[in-house]
Amino acid sequence: MTDDLTRCVISVLAPDSIGIIKRITSAITDLGGDIDGMSQTVIHGYFTVILTAEFQTVYTKEQIRDAILNNFEPGDASVMIRHFEEIPPPSQIRKTDRYILTLTGKDRPGILKTVTSYLADNNINIEDYFFTIQGDHVTHIGEVSVPSEIDIKQLQGELQTLVSSIDLVATLQHEFLFRAANDIFSIRQLFKMKK
């Protein structure tokens, strides 16, 4: 594979600060890049962003990386760049239903490993994951795609048994419940969208 890029995936990690996105996006734009996808988050003061961009001109990874790093103090940012390839989301390969997994209880090391191993073993894709800690109490929320053929009742039972051993309570509920309770649109529309 050539290092010369016209379309690429860029990831940046740096301490959060005002104007950080401007520094990244302006470097890409100044190279003639068109950003067509972006997601960012901040955890404990560390900012990270993943974005996709298409360039009119062919650049090497180093040229793009250097353009971004030039907008940061030396050593402040880590930049990773790779060639863009179309990858179908795992949940689109087979028929799945979107569920929300919630885990609550006392925080301890290894929760993520335990839960994500179980999900992976059961062919359940994690679409998004988040957790928050208050004192020693932790709440995990995972948005997961469950293959349609899986028996939900059995899955719920197994999950609860699994996390009971680490003093957590698990719930697994279809995402429609959360959409119904929080979003403003007709419920009938929800079922039409499903079809």
Place this chain on the structure above:
Amino acid sequence: MRRVDDILNTVRMLEEGNLDVRTVTMGINIDDCAHSDIAKASVNVYKKIHSLAKDLVPFCDRLTTKYGLPIVNKRLAVSPASRLLEGHRPEDALQIARALDRAAADSNIDLIGGYTALVQKGMTNGEEILIHSLPTVLSQTQRLCSSINVGTSRAGINVDAIRTVSDMILKIAEATRDKNGFGCAKLVVFANIPEDNPFMAGAFLGAGEASSVINVGVSGPGVVKRAVESLVKDHPDVTLDEIAEVVKHTAFRVTRTGELIGREAAALLNVSFGVVDLSLAPTPKVGDSVGEIYQAMGIRKIGAPGTTAAVALLNDAVKKGGIFASAAVGGLSGAFIPVMEDHALAEAIKEGTLTIEKLEAMTAVCSVGLDMIALPGDVEASTISGMILDEAAIGVFTGKTTAVRVIPVPGKKIGDFVDFGGLFGSSCIANAACPDGNKCFIEHGGHIPAPINSLRN
């Protein structure tokens, strides 16, 4: 990801506020089961109900698993059974009633409504048979519930029917003496009865409805109570309009979850979806009380001046939130105040802060009426008639639904305690402050004409 706050808020509603769906009620029209041979009519009734309803409980259980949302009650409501009794003999009523009861039992349904007669203007032979059969039927069936409509805003109030029903209430109490008159808890006397109410004991399927339909009752009052309590705790200086806003937003959420379940249940059962009933229906459980909502608003002693205003605020806010949430709102859609089924209301009756007269005032601004009130065993029929008349007058002249469900408890006096257990709850015996002195008025009988505002054409 969906907004984390939304997910956490919904999970908290489930865990702390006991968010649920109070009832999924399947309405079934049984008019086509009529037959000149009552035995054949009974077989038709059983077969039709059982064939349509046998999957109601398993499908609801499936939805409970999928959404992690309890569906507390699964119920049936049929078209008025009085129509099946036209042209039959009084002794035939019990056979139809037993067929209804057995169809519910074999479908794993705890209550079935629709042993109903609509007599606001007059009575047919079948309706008369049904009303007179109530003491026998409600003492010899387990699951069957009855409703009698004695007034509408268009037809006025049938006082003769009220007198007959009042006599029947005393006879039902006597026929179920060994259960403290419990049979009366399965009979509601209505004015302006809704045709799509999913809540027992007054549920039936009206003539304007589809042949089979799913109606849903939204979550119990715990969710609203938690929302109000948490608002007041975090903001002690909150104003009443801000409390109304929180109730409205909460009602929106519970209505939406109710509609979600209702529509999916209807699709699974391959029947029409009817309505979401917004009523907050309590159970005797602590934390599942409408009275606790008034307490959370600041009415420390339920029945104190201001209680009616609190009821009005709650009822109105629930409707506003619900009507924005769904285009399919119907049934009773207001806060219930069933004394025995709500521990905070029952406690207020015991403490003497809440009286039947205050409850009557409250019913002018909320749904239903004098509901689940235990009366002394020696209460006079004219006292019961007067209570029904007053409630009917409120309903008919204000254009809303009102109802009476009172239980004369044989052998018990004012202040005695009665406990039906389960969802039907417990309470002290109460009575009207002035229980007599109305006989001459009641005995005139006849009909109270419809109010002038009924002439709208």
